[in-house]
Amino acid sequence: MNDQISEKPRSDGKLVEVRDLKKHFPIQTGLLERLMTRRIDYVRAVDGVSFDIHKGEVLGLAGESGSGKTTTGKLVIRLEEPTEGSVKFDGIDLETLGSEEMRKLRRRMQVIFQDPMASLNPRMSIGEAIGHPLQIHFPEQAESHREMIYEIMEKVGLAPPQFFIDKYAHQISGGQRQRVVIARALVTRPDLVLADEPIAMADVSVRAQLLDLMIQLKNEFNLTYLFITHDLATAKYICDRIGIMYLGKLGEVGDLREIYSHPLHPYTQALMAAVPVPNPHKRRTQPMPVGEIPDAIHPPSGCRFHPRCPIVRLDHCSKVEPELRELRPGHLVACHYAEQFL
Amino acid sequence: MMGEDKEVLVEIRDLDVRYQTRLGPVSAVDDVSFDIFQGEILGLVGESGCGKSTMGKALMRLLPPSTEIRGKVIFDGADVLTFNEDQMRDFRGRRISMIFQDPMTSLNPVQRIADHLVETIRVHEPEMKKPVALDRIRRLVERLGIQKERIEDFPHQLSGGMRQRVMISLGLVLNPSLIIADEATTSLDVIVEAKFLDELREILHEFGVSILVITHNIALVAELADRIAVMYAGQIAELGSIYHVFDNPLHPYTKGLLQSVPSIKLDEREVLYKMPGEPPNLTHPPSGCRFHPRCPEVMPICSNHTPSLMYTTSDQMVNCWLYQDHPEKDRPTIEVTP
Numbered sequence: 001m002n003d004q005i006s007e008k009p010r011s012d013g014k015l016v017e018v019r020d021l022k023k024h025f026p027i028q029t030g031l032l033e034r035l036m037t038r039r040i041d042y043v044r045a046v047d048g049v050s051f052d053i054h055k056g057e058v059l060g061l062a063g064e065s066g067s068g069k070t071t072t073g074k075l076v077i078r079l080e081e082p083t084e085g086s087v088k089f090d091g092i093d094l095e096t097l098g099s100e101e102m103r104k105l106r107r108r109m110q111v112i113f114q115d116p117m118a119s120l121n122p123r124m125s126i127g128e129a130i131g132h133p134l135q136i137h138f139p140e141q142a143e144s145h146r147e148m149i150y151e152i153m154e155k156v157g158l159a160p161p162q163f164f165i166d167k168y169a170h171q172i173s174g175g176q177r178q179r180v181v182i183a184r185a186l187v188t189r190p191d192l193v194l195a196d197e198p199i200a201m202a203d204v205s206v207r208a209q210l211l212d213l214m215i216q217l218k219n220e221f222n223l224t225y226l227f228i229t230h231d232l233a234t235a236k237y238i239c240d241r242i243g244i245m246y247l248g249k250l251g252e253v254g255d256l257r258e259i260y261s262h263p264l265h266p267y268t269q270a271l272m273a274a275v276p277v278p279n280p281h282k283r284r285t286q287p288m289p290v291g292e293i294p295d296a297i298h299p300p301s302g303c304r305f306h307p308r309c310p311i312v313r314l315d316h317c318s319k320v321e322p323e324l325r326e327l328r329p330g331h332l333v334a335c336h337y338a339e340q341f342l
Numbered sequence: 343m344m345g346e347d348k349e350v351l352v353e354i355r356d357l358d359v360r361y362q363t364r365l366g367p368v369s370a371v372d373d374v375s376f377d378i379f380q381g382e383i384l385g386l387v388g389e390s391g392c393g394k395s396t397m398g399k400a401l402m403r404l405l406p407p408s409t410e411i412r413g414k415v416i417f418d419g420a421d422v423l424t425f426n427e428d429q430m431r432d433f434r435g436r437r438i439s440m441i442f443q444d445p446m447t448s449l450n451p452v453q454r455i456a457d458h459l460v461e462t463i464r465v466h467e468p469e470m471k472k473p474v475a476l477d478r479i480r481r482l483v484e485r486l487g488i489q490k491e492r493i494e495d496f497p498h499q500l501s502g503g504m505r506q507r508v509m510i511s512l513g514l515v516l517n518p519s520l521i522i523a524d525e526a527t528t529s530l531d532v533i534v535e536a537k538f539l540d541e542l543r544e545i546l547h548e549f550g551v552s553i554l555v556i557t558h559n560i561a562l563v564a565e566l567a568d569r570i571a572v573m574y575a576g577q578i579a580e581l582g583s584i585y586h587v588f589d590n591p592l593h594p595y596t597k598g599l600l601q602s603v604p605s606i607k608l609d610e611r612e613v614l615y616k617m618p619g620e621p622p623n624l625t626h627p628p629s630g631c632r633f634h635p636r637c638p639e640v641m642p643i644c645s646n647h648t649p650s651l652m653y654t655t656s657d658q659m660v661n662c663w664l665y666q667d668h669p670e671k672d673r674p675t676i677e678v679t680p
Binding site for chain 2: 064065173174175176203204205206207208209211212230231232233234236237257260261270271272273274275276277278279280281282283284287288289292293
């Protein structure tokens with residue numbers, strides 16, 4: 001591999017530092033309504049989130065739809081501009097970068113989305129799709145592009161490369177398509193890969209292959225993943241740490257095995273209990289929490305989970321917003337009364 | 343406990359469904375036979391393109407007119423596939439109904455919930471007066487945990503879980519014997535899904551209906567179903583009581599599939615089984631057993647001869663040469679079936 005590409009400046013063990021990140025999307029209303037009410041409502045998709053991603057780890061972000069996990073991912077790699085808060089990538093505050101510097105940095109942060117068919121241009125051959133990032137980031141090394149494309153195709157299991165390279169997305173299977181998307185993300189030898197539900201579209205029998213491939217590639221290329229998923233069972237097989245999001249906030253974050261064996265937030269507990277287990281002898285017996293995830297335009301006051309919480313103490317929980325507290329080593333929880341689960 | 347007292351509700355015999363496509367005929371369902379019992383939840387699982395949704399639609403004859411359907415679907419002693427359009431209209435909704443995947447696209451945004459339900463009743467029972475229908479609707483939705491006042495709302499005013507309950511009430515309002523739920527929970531979040539499963543179980547007990555749950559989610563079937571049917575490439579690979587199939591899967595596809603389903607339990611299934619290959623394209627299905635190119639226990643006979651779904655115990659059936667005798671079973675064969 002080209003040395004110039006794999007060279008990476010390092011600071012300390014943290015690749016990404018996210019601090020108090022917020023993203024509020026204005027709600028589109030009619031002109032008349034805006035003139036009449038002189039007020040714009042916002043969807044608080046992400047509303048004050050802080051976490052670190054350590055080099056070489058897989059951090060999972062899990063939650064239900066509308067919890068803000070995808071928006072958080074996009075903010076981390078600057079596909080969205082934050083409303084407030086900061087993201088540092090390898091010690092560099094992304095906000096301070098000009099567009100040219102940001103473009104250069106993008107080589108080091110790549111993304112894999114859920115739907116490979118939607119992520120691939122139907123008019124580009126597999127080779128063109130995988131080579132496109134090279135044209136953008138390494139235009140001066142055009143003569144070695146083909147070699148680099150072949151190499152990454154072999155690594156992701158699109159072998160022999162000459163069989164696939166001139167095919168188009170519709171001519172290959174769903175699992176192969178996702179391999180193309182993975183190859184395209186890795187061809188520039190990034191440090192961070194945002195993987196947003198990367199295997200959710202794949203067939204059950206193909207998912208394990210893709211998960212295993214992602215783990216192998218991570219080890220081989222010293223990658224760090226931000227793995228976004230709604231599926232806590234899948235997260236178990238790839239994530240080192242996990243953050244559970246609810247209505248734009250992190251409810252709990254820490255080592256995955258620690259959290260799965262001792263979930264401390266009542267929401268995490270409910271979420272884990274709700275996941276169906278592939279074993280008819282272990283059917284769920286406990287009832288589910290009342291209600292559904294409220295809208296993020298008018299989130300509940302205090303703790304956002306309080307209207308659904310089985311251990312709520314209204315006088316406190318509805319008024320004071322809980323901060324993330326480290327209740328066990330490396331295990332942070334945003335709940336006033338989580339001590340009872342220790 | 344799954345005993346002889348079970349009565350058969352639907353008998354499906356030698357069902358073949360072929361679509362005509364630009365790339366040639368696709369046999370989405372290929373020679374499938376099984377029964378659905380009264381009052382049971384049968385989970386039909388399989389990967390995308392295995393024919394499970396086609397199967398559900400074939401039972402209700404909701405397939406495009408150009409589709410070739412052969413075989414028998416015996417319901418109350420009559421073959422549904424021989425019904426004319428009038429008989430079919432009466433049959434759908436009243437005997438079998440369907441709960442679809444996405445309530446937001448299945449409900450009319452400019453119709454109140456009550457109007458959806460009244461319309462459904464009056465199509466089948468035109469003589470019923472609206473107040474009588476409304477009275478029946480109010481009782482039904484209350485049993486499903488929707489306040490009866492909410493039937494005056496429009497779909498967008500309800501939460502996702504409530505909309506899903508409206509879909510159930512639409513499926514139940516004509517008192518059918520069989521409800522087909524095709525990926526009915528796929529668009530729901532896990533907590534809402536879990537509540538929906540609880541509701542489905544309650545319906546079954548209260549109304550005594552049978553439910554055919556069609557899904558790609560094997561964990562969901564483990565959570566819910568009495569029996570499971572595993573489909574692969576248009577055929578049923580294995581069928582049996584949920585406990586028997588999970589405890590002792592026989593078909594190599596079932597074995598692999600169950601080992602590749604992630605489990606959230608830390609003490610269970612540390613490593614997922616990586617099944618080689620991908621499901622076949624049904625325009626050109628593999629010869630012999632359709633699973634043979636991916637099968638870890640493949641034998642010479644498998645590529646030339648098609649096995650059939652046969653009982654191994656009183657309530658487990660498997661479609662695999664490992665459990666069936668054939669004169670050429672142990673001999674390598676050179677003949678090629680067309």
